[in-house]
Amino acid sequence: MKKLILLFLITFTFFEKVDAEVKSQEIRIEKFVSELKLLQKKNNILGLSVGIVKDNVLIWSDGYGFVDSDRTVRMTADTPLWIASITKSFVALTMLQLEAENLINTSELASETPNFNGLCQWLSTSSLPFGEDLNCDSKITIKNILNHQVNGSPGTRFLYNPIMYSRLSRYLEHKLGNGIDFVEGRHNLLAQSIDRLILIPADMTRTMSSQWDRTKSDVYFDMGRGFTYDGNQYKKSPSPDRHIAGGAGIVSTVNDLAKYDIAINNGTIANSKIKEKLFSSAKFENGHNSPYGFGWYFQNFKNKDLMWHSGWDSDAGYSSFILKVPQEQITFIALANTEGLNWNNPLDKAEIDKSPFALLFLKTFIEGS
Secondary structure: HHHHHHHHHHHHHHHHHHHHHHHHHHHHHHHHHHHHHHHHHOOOOEEEEEEEOOOOEEEEEEEEEEEOOOOOOOOOOOEEEEEEEHHHHHHHHHHHHHHHOOOOOOOEEEHHOOOHHHHHHHHOOOOOOOHHOEEOOOOOOOHHHOOOOOOOOOOOOOOOOOOHOOOHHHHHHHHHHHHHOOOOOOOOOOHHHHHHHHHHOOOOOOOOOOOOOOHHHHHHHHHOOEEOOOOOOEEEOOOOOOOOOOOOOOOHHHHHHHHHHHHHHHHHEEEEEEEEEEHHOOOOOOOOOOOOOOOOEEEEEEEEEEEEEEEEEOOOOEEEEEEEEEHEEEEEEEOOOOOOOOOOOOOOOHHHHOOHHHEEEHHHHHHOO
């Protein structure tokens, strides 16, 4: 009898503790949502889709505002949106997986891809910041591009370079496909590889690796358009390119990106060796850490390591980010159909704590935990 009573007391105490933790989490999320809505209004975001993954479980996701400027269609966590540069994390992971299959070698020179030198010369003489100190005679590797270590002497400096990242689809089509002329106007080899290696095993049914995928016509027609805000009204922006180049191209939802996050964590789409690369910042040639590596930014906040990527397309009118805190096993995902999530992160640094949305999350769930 004493053993039964003791077992009852232990069980009761356990469930009482779990119940208290759940209630505390609910209160925290309720407060977070209240402040999140204020930030949405302040930053003129027409529609905002958000979610939180904790311990490999999507504990909360929702949408606020509208998909359209007429305010007739509500934004949800299942609304497909252009994720812009978050695409780079998919591309880097895909390249690492293809390398593990011995199909490519990221140590190969980018110059082996047709027309790469011509692009490099154009970029190096342009007024774009991505051409700064770009030496096209240097030995730039695919790995350098994946880690944004192209400018200056390759492997010695970090400078975010989306133009170079967008050449990766050409590299892959040249290496394994039908040539660089087959990148545009079709669901190209990079898109097909992302499908095979990430979307299918992670069961991301509401995600398109390119807008040429006819099997995802429902996602294409449900996709929310991007908008610009002129201080008075929301104006529909031009549609983004339909093919995936490398720097951008994926359309997804918050709920599907949660699946992506979980599938990375549990090894479904990244084995232990690849995960080790993904969860560590790349090294420079001198052995020092870069703030970026294989599709992710890295920085420290209040003694917690952060791992993140943002997306911003000023032409198409979208912004986004995914923020992981591995030590706490928690991830925050945010997508918007305007530029309101963008905080103009420097090209040579990782500063997601400058984002008011990310900072609100960190203060609520990391500092306040």
